[in-house]
Amino acid sequence: MKETNMEQLPRGCRIIDFPESADDRGSLSFAEGAHHIPFQIERVFWIYGVPEGKTRGGHSHSESAEVVVPVSGGFNMMVDDGANRITVRMDSPRKGILIPPGVWCDLRDFEPGTVCVVFASHPYNASGYINDYSEYLTEQLSVVRYDASHKDEWNAFVKSSKNGTFLFDRGYMDYHSDRFTDCSLMFYKHGKLLAMLPANWRKEEGTVQSHGGLTYGGLIVPKEMIAVDALEVFSCAIDWMKRQLGAHRWLYKPIPYIYSTLPAEEDLYALFRSGGTLKERGVSSVIDLARKLPMRQSRKSGIIKAQKAGLIVDAGNMETDLEAFWNILAGILMSKHKKKPVHTIAELRLLQSRFPDRIRLHVVRNGQEVVAGALIYDMGHVVHTQYLASSEFGKNNGALDMLLHNLITEVYVDRTYFDFGVSTENGGGYLNEGLIFQKEGFGARSVVYDTYEMLF
Numbered sequence: 001m002k003e004t005n006m007e008q009l010p011r012g013c014r015i016i017d018f019p020e021s022a023d024d025r026g027s028l029s030f031a032e033g034a035h036h037i038p039f040q041i042e043r044v045f046w047i048y049g050v051p052e053g054k055t056r057g058g059h060s061h062s063e064s065a066e067v068v069v070p071v072s073g074g075f076n077m078m079v080d081d082g083a084n085r086i087t088v089r090m091d092s093p094r095k096g097i098l099i100p101p102g103v104w105c106d107l108r109d110f111e112p113g114t115v116c117v118v119f120a121s122h123p124y125n126a127s128g129y130i131n132d133y134s135e136y137l138t139e140q141l142s143v144v145r146y147d148a149s150h151k152d153e154w155n156a157f158v159k160s161s162k163n164g165t166f167l168f169d170r171g172y173m174d175y176h177s178d179r180f181t182d183c184s185l186m187f188y189k190h191g192k193l194l195a196m197l198p199a200n201w202r203k204e205e206g207t208v209q210s211h212g213g214l215t216y217g218g219l220i221v222p223k224e225m226i227a228v229d230a231l232e233v234f235s236c237a238i239d240w241m242k243r244q245l246g247a248h249r250w251l252y253k254p255i256p257y258i259y260s261t262l263p264a265e266e267d268l269y270a271l272f273r274s275g276g277t278l279k280e281r282g283v284s285s286v287i288d289l290a291r292k293l294p295m296r297q298s299r300k301s302g303i304i305k306a307q308k309a310g311l312i313v314d315a316g317n318m319e320t321d322l323e324a325f326w327n328i329l330a331g332i333l334m335s336k337h338k339k340k341p342v343h344t345i346a347e348l349r350l351l352q353s354r355f356p357d358r359i360r361l362h363v364v365r366n367g368q369e370v371v372a373g374a375l376i377y378d379m380g381h382v383v384h385t386q387y388l389a390s391s392e393f394g395k396n397n398g399a400l401d402m403l404l405h406n407l408i409t410e411v412y413v414d415r416t417y418f419d420f421g422v423s424t425e426n427g428g429g430y431l432n433e434g435l436i437f438q439k440e441g442f443g444a445r446s447v448v449y450d451t452y453e454m455l456f
Contacts, residue, residue: 218255
């Protein structure tokens with residue numbers, strides 16, 4: 001078999017080398033389940049006795065993947081993804097070719113006596129075939145790299161999606177565009193936007209990250225998205241990254257399920273099928289506001305202490321109160337972690353001016369002095385505490401206990417989830433037990449924030 005440049009193969013296709021054992025008795029090659037075949041085998045069939053001049057295939061599968069192996073003889077195999085086409089000579093029983101869903105193929109120029117074995121990921125289903133090439137072309141996904149001309153379309157899709165939040169609005173994403181090389185992608189089918197991927201490019205590492213400037217950044221999808229569509233989107237995304245950027249790695253941070261208004265984990269299945277491996281796992285603490293667990297006594301005691309100290313909860317002013325809150329926050333982060341807040345005061349004011357109904361400051365006052373605060377990101381059905389901080393006086397007098405109790409039981413009581421954010425560091429290798437104990441004291445329980453890696 002002539003060596004084939006893997007970069008030339010259509011998306012998702014690759015040559016598979018099978019082990020060989022050879023001695024004076026002959027040769028033996030084999031495949032052991034998922035170790036050599038990249039899916040669970042549900043069907044095996046073989047082709048033989050093909051008359052001279054006849055072809056096989058001439059279709060694509062909407063769902064099934066296949067590995068085609070010439071166990072005897074040889075043939076030419078044309079593979080085509082609607083954008084890239086190549087013909088591969090298949091004439092070695094030690095090599096097979098992987099054909100993913102959505103790739104057109106046909107087999108021709110059979111040598112006499114050729115026998116071809118095909119391993120398939122799904123049982124036969126006549127409705128899963130596309131046999132007309134013109135129809136096939138209309139079914140293909142197109143990938144477009146985001147630029148500013150797509151801003152309105154992007155933002156409208158985020159608002160109508162089943163898992164988008166205002167963090168994906170370009171007004172939020174682009175506030176720090178100078179720090180990231182954006183390579184966000186938009187996927188179209190039948191001329192309609194099907195999915196979007198917020199992403200940035202780390203050229204020096206050959207890595208696409210979705211997204212480095214956001215807490216999470218998985219596929220943004222509409223309510224119509226189904227599992228088969230997600231498989232095709234991932235396949236097209238990886239192919240685009242390889243061909244257009246020369247990428248060999250994709251870091252993927254799926255959107256935690258609580259932020260979806262409908263079930264939306266089609267991407268997790270596609271991630272599994274694409275060989276994604278878990279690299280980091282953060283633990284966030286979340287309250288189900290419709291089924292709140294009781295607070296611990298220690299949190300109740302804090303509230304009583306705050307009331308006795310005469311502290312009051314108030315709506316914070318982003319002009320007059322933000323700096324006082326930020327100074328408390330920055331002091332804590334520097335003294336305990338030698339870090340600064342991710343956002344500067346100017347950035348927070350800019351973002352709040354762009355999303356005045358989504359970003360809010362709540363404070364606790366001792367007289368006129370701000371002694372604690374919470375900067376809230378209001379996602380609609382989910383409320384997220386972007387920043388929480390208390391001065392030493394506030395800490396000694398239960399200020400955060402009073403504030404959080406007010407937010408959970410009064411201000412945001414009509415929402416679905418209250419998300420405190422993660423209590424882990426170093427990719428999940430370290431758990432701040434004191435911090436998570438405080439959050440769990442309000443009845444919060446764990447939701448994971450994951451990062452996966454795909455190599456290609």
